[in-house]
Amino acid sequence: MADVKKVATRTGYGEALRExxxxxxxxxxxxxxxxGSTQTAVFGKAFPxxxxxxxxAEGNMMAAAAGAAAMGMVAFASSFAMFAAGRAYEQVRNSIxxxxxxxxxxxxxxxxxxxxxxASHQCLEDYALMRSIPGMVVMSPADEVxxxxxxxAAYEHQGPVYMxxxxxxxxxxxxxxxxxxxxxxxxxxREGTDVAILANGxxxxxxxxxxxxxxxxGISARIINMATVKPLDEALVLKAAEECGRIITCEEHxxxxxxxxxxxxxxxxxxxxxVKRIGxxxxxxxxxxxxxxxxxxxxxxxxIARVAEEFSKT
Numbered sequence: 044m045a046d047v048k049k050v051a052t053r054t055g056y057g058e059a060l061r062e063x064x065x066x067x068x069x070x071x072x073x074x075x076x077x078x079g080s081t082q083t084a085v086f087g088k089a090f091p092x093x094x095x096x097x098x099x100a101e102g103n104m105m106a107a108a109a110g111a112a113a114m115g116m117v118a119f120a121s122s123f124a125m126f127a128a129g130r131a132y133e134q135v136r137n138s139i140x141x142x143x144x145x146x147x148x149x150x151x152x153x154x155x156x157x158x159x160x161x162a163s164h165q166c167l168e169d170y171a172l173m174r175s176i177p178g179m180v181v182m183s184p185a186d187e188v189x190x191x192x193x194x195x196a197a198y199e200h201q202g203p204v205y206m207x208x209x210x211x212x213x214x215x216x217x218x219x220x221x222x223x224x225x226x227x228x229x230x231x232x233r234e235g236t237d238v239a240i241l242a243n244g245x246x247x248x249x250x251x252x253x254x255x256x257x258x259x260x261g262i263s264a265r266i267i268n269m270a271t272v273k274p275l276d277e278a279l280v281l282k283a284a285e286e287c288g289r290i291i292t293c294e295e296h297x298x299x300x301x302x303x304x305x306x307x308x309x310x311x312x313x314x315x316x317x318v319k320r321i322g323x324x325x326x327x328x329x330x331x332x333x334x335x336x337x338x339x340x341x342x343x344x345x346x347i348a349r350v351a352e353e354f355s356k357t
Contacts, residue, residue, distance in 0.1 A: 049212035049213055049214055050212055050213070050215055051187070051209055051211060051213065052183075052185075052186065052209045053151040053209060053210065055186075055187035055189070055190025055191040055194070056081070056082055056083075056121075056194055056206070056208045057086065058191060059191040060072060060083060060085065060086040060194065061085045062191075063198055064090045064093065065089070067198070069115065069116050070093065070117050070118075071093045071094075071116045071118050072086045072090075072094045072118075073108045073119070073120045073121065074087075074094070074095070074096055074122065075096075075104050076099050077123060077151075078096060080152065081121040081122065081149060081208075083149070095107070101122050101130045101131040102130065104131070105127075105131045105134035105138060105148075106134050106138050108139070109146055112139075112144040113142070117198055118144075118147070119148075120146060121148070121149040121150070121151065123151060124153035124169045125152075125153075125165070128166060128168070128169035128173055135173075139203045140177060140179055143178050143202050144203060145201060146203050147206065148205045149206050149208065150207045151209070151210065152208075153244075154167065154244065155295060155333070155337060155342065156210060156295060158211075158333035159330050159331065161330035162327040162330075165327075167296050167297045168296075168297055169205070169296070170300060170301035171299060171300025171304075172300075174273045174301075174305065178203060180197070180204040180271070180273060181271070181272040182205070182206050182226070182243075182272065183243045183244040184206075184244070185213070186213055186215045186216055186247075187215050188217035192223065193270065194206065209244060209245050226271055227276055228276050228279075229241070229279040229280075231265065231266070231267055231268075232247070232250075232254075233266040234265055235265035235287065237263045237264060238263075238264050238287055238288075238289045238291060238351050239284070239287040240267065240293060241267045241269045241291070241293065242267070242293035243293075245337075246293040246295055246342060247268045249293065249342065249344040249347055250347055251266050253344040253348040254266045256345070257352065260348075264351055265283060265287055272301065275309060281313060281314060289316070289318075289354055289355065290317070291319045291320075291347070291350060291351055292321065292322070293321045294322045295323075297323050297325070298320040298322040299325060301322060303318070303322055306318060307320070319350055321341060323342075324340075
């Protein structure tokens with residue numbers, strides 16, 4: 044995919060906010076002194092009277108967003124995933140989740156690919172935290188086009204939404220003129236029968252590449268972009284389990300509490316199926332170049348293909 048255009052999904056977030064802001068005057072955007080990094084500055088430049096910098100006070104920002112939503116606005120609240128999901132968890136749970144207010148959380152810089160910022164900023168627990176809040180939608184787009192569509196779908200959705208966007212540029216493989224997005228619906232990127240690989244975020248591109256490597260080895264891998272972690276596309280997971288017999292989940296998140304756990308929990312009660320989870324193990328990350336860290340933790344096409352090849356022979 045070296046010749047494919049690469050754009051960070053956080054860029055799609057900022058552009059989608061600007062586009063939505065031009066269409067809907069009920070949108071307000073809150074940020075915690077990271078508007079340049081989260082890309083909400085794009086919205087702020089176009090609509091300064093609807094963009095609020097709350098400073099490094101993420102809990103207060105979430106409470107302010109809840110207040111705006113209680114007054115009939117659609118509030119987007121943005122910060123790094125570590126702070127949006129971690130530091131502000133209580134306010135997200137009680138002020139947004141418990142009240143089921145129309146707040147959309149845009150969390151950037153999630154996962155190990157935050158790189159040199161190290162373990163304190165590499166949020167690997169956000170899916171788990173947000174999945175545990177009743178009624179919270181949890182999503183992570185595969186590319187910039189899907190990010191834009193996801194933000195627009197979040198605006199239309201009634202209730203709280205958590206979206207994780209990445210710092211690193213990723214390949215853009217969706218056509219903006221034809222792509223459509225629906226909350227809770229997965230997307231088959233490649234058909235296959237020997238094993239199904241379910242991925243989200245930046246690991247979708249790695250899974251697609253792994254599918255190509257596996258095809259060269261005579262292994263037919265079905266690649267599924269599972270952008271919505273909650274609600275899970277259970278029908279698509281069940282179909283993959285029935286037709287492929289083996290499932291691999293891939294996520295830039297701990298193997299505890301994320302996509303892998305969601306898939307395992309569902310299948311264990313409906314159709315017990317062998318599953319391998321690719322993600323970070325029960326450890327913290329550490330500082331280093333993003334690409335090197337992804338390879339170290341096995342969040343890359345080569346490792347996905349290796350695991351799938353070994354799994355298909357069992």
